[in-house]
Amino acid sequence: MEEDIKPDKKINIKGLVCPYTFVKAKLAVEDMEVGQVLEILLDYEEASRSIPKSMEDHGQKVLKVEKINDTDWVLVIRKEKE
Amino acid sequence: MDFTEDQLQRYSRHIILPEVGGKGQRRLLGAKVFIVGAGGLGCPVGYYLAAAGVGTIGIVDGDTVELSNLQRQIAHSTKTLGMYKIDSAKATFESLNPDVKIIGIKERISKDNIFDLIKDYDVVVDGSDNFPTRYLVNDACVMAKKSLVSGAILKFEGHVTTIVPGEGHCYRCLFEEMPPPGLVPSCQEAGVIGAIPGVVGSLQAIEVVKLILGKGDVLKNILLIYDALKTTFRRIRVPKNPDCPVCGKNPTITELLDYDAGYCAVR
Numbered sequence: 556m557e558e559d560i561k562p563d564k565k566i567n568i569k570g571l572v573c574p575y576t577f578v579k580a581k582l583a584v585e586d587m588e589v590g591q592v593l594e595i596l597l598d599y600e601e602a603s604r605s606i607p608k609s610m611e612d613h614g615q616k617v618l619k620v621e622k623i624n625d626t627d628w629v630l631v632i633r634k635e636k637e
Numbered sequence: 638m639d640f641t642e643d644q645l646q647r648y649s650r651h652i653i654l655p656e657v658g659g660k661g662q663r664r665l666l667g668a669k670v671f672i673v674g675a676g677g678l679g680c681p682v683g684y685y686l687a688a689a690g691v692g693t694i695g696i697v698d699g700d701t702v703e704l705s706n707l708q709r710q711i712a713h714s715t716k717t718l719g720m721y722k723i724d725s726a727k728a729t730f731e732s733l734n735p736d737v738k739i740i741g742i743k744e745r746i747s748k749d750n751i752f753d754l755i756k757d758y759d760v761v762v763d764g765s766d767n768f769p770t771r772y773l774v775n776d777a778c779v780m781a782k783k784s785l786v787s788g789a790i791l792k793f794e795g796h797v798t799t800i801v802p803g804e805g806h807c808y809r810c811l812f813e814e815m816p817p818p819g820l821v822p823s824c825q826e827a828g829v830i831g832a833i834p835g836v837v838g839s840l841q842a843i844e845v846v847k848l849i850l851g852k853g854d855v856l857k858n859i860l861l862i863y864d865a866l867k868t869t870f871r872r873i874r875v876p877k878n879p880d881c882p883v884c885g886k887n888p889t890i891t892e893l894l895d896y897d898a899g900y901c902a903v904r
């Protein structure tokens with residue numbers, strides 16, 4: 556069950572806009588091992604769509620995209636490849 | 638190495654590329670590139686490599702900036718007329734990117750200093766404007782096993798090729814001997830549109846970046862010919878010549894020669 560996946564790492568990129576949202580997310584993924592899970596908290600709406608798309612383009616797995624309140628989203632990404 | 642916030646912003650357009658990422662940017666920051674000449678080709682090569690965050694850039698050039706250079710040598714300016722080109726270029730590149738260390742050498746490159754000059758560098762770029770230097774740099778890079786990105790311009794034509802010793806061709810596989818003195822016009826005699834070395838130098842800079850990143854296909858065994866009047870690029874296959882006098886099986890050139898014999902110095 557995806558809901559139960561415990562992230563290995565969490566980053567908070569609230570306040571950042573593109574492309575720094577993706578820069579931060581990508582660097583976080585680079586520092587992780589394949590199979591590990593990253594949770595991203597953000598408040599820039601465009602990034603809630605562009606980060607999942609870019610992560611998939613780079614071969615990573617998007618496990619969750621969820622709007623958690625009026626301003627914030629949570630993304631959960633599993634690292635599939637280096 | 639962790640990036641500073643400034644570096645994240647400066648290199649963000651690299652980091653978001655799958656072929657670069659933080660890992661590739663760290664490689665660029667750790668790389669050392671040596672550029673022969675701070676002229677028409679050396680200026681754009683150095684400019685883009687400095688912008689890319691190539692950590693150490695060595696440049697050798699013994700000339701000073703003249704007004705006639707400024708039509709194409711974009712690292713120099715009206716304010717740096719009379720300065721050594723390497724001092725002028727160093728100031729330009731360091732103000733573009735303070736992450737980059739520029740090592741300027743105020744000398745003419747020769748068979749007596751080249752091995753010492755290139756020994757600490759990962760990649761060599763030839764931006765010289767004359768045959769003796771081009772052959773000197775080729776032979777030295779083959780002997781020292783340094784990757785070399787060679788560029789040349791003449792009138793409306795530009796050449797680029799990447800020499801990876803032990804893997805691909807070298808300049809002598811392509812043109813075994815220097816043309817006789819006097820037969821081939823120098824750039825100074827021939828004239829050039831300033832943006833043409835800009836195109837060729839930019840292509841050289843990209844070859845260097847790919848060599849550092851280990852991504853993509855470089856111009857190994859290929860001569861790229863840019864025809865600016867027709868706006869065409871042609872790729873000529875250049876097989877490694879087993880009988881090449883410098884990189885062949887039984888090389889006849891095993892030490893550096895007197896390359897300048899018969900040639901007058903071209904500035």
Ligand SMILES: [Zn+2]
Nearest residue numbers: 807810881884
């Ligand atoms: Zn050869």
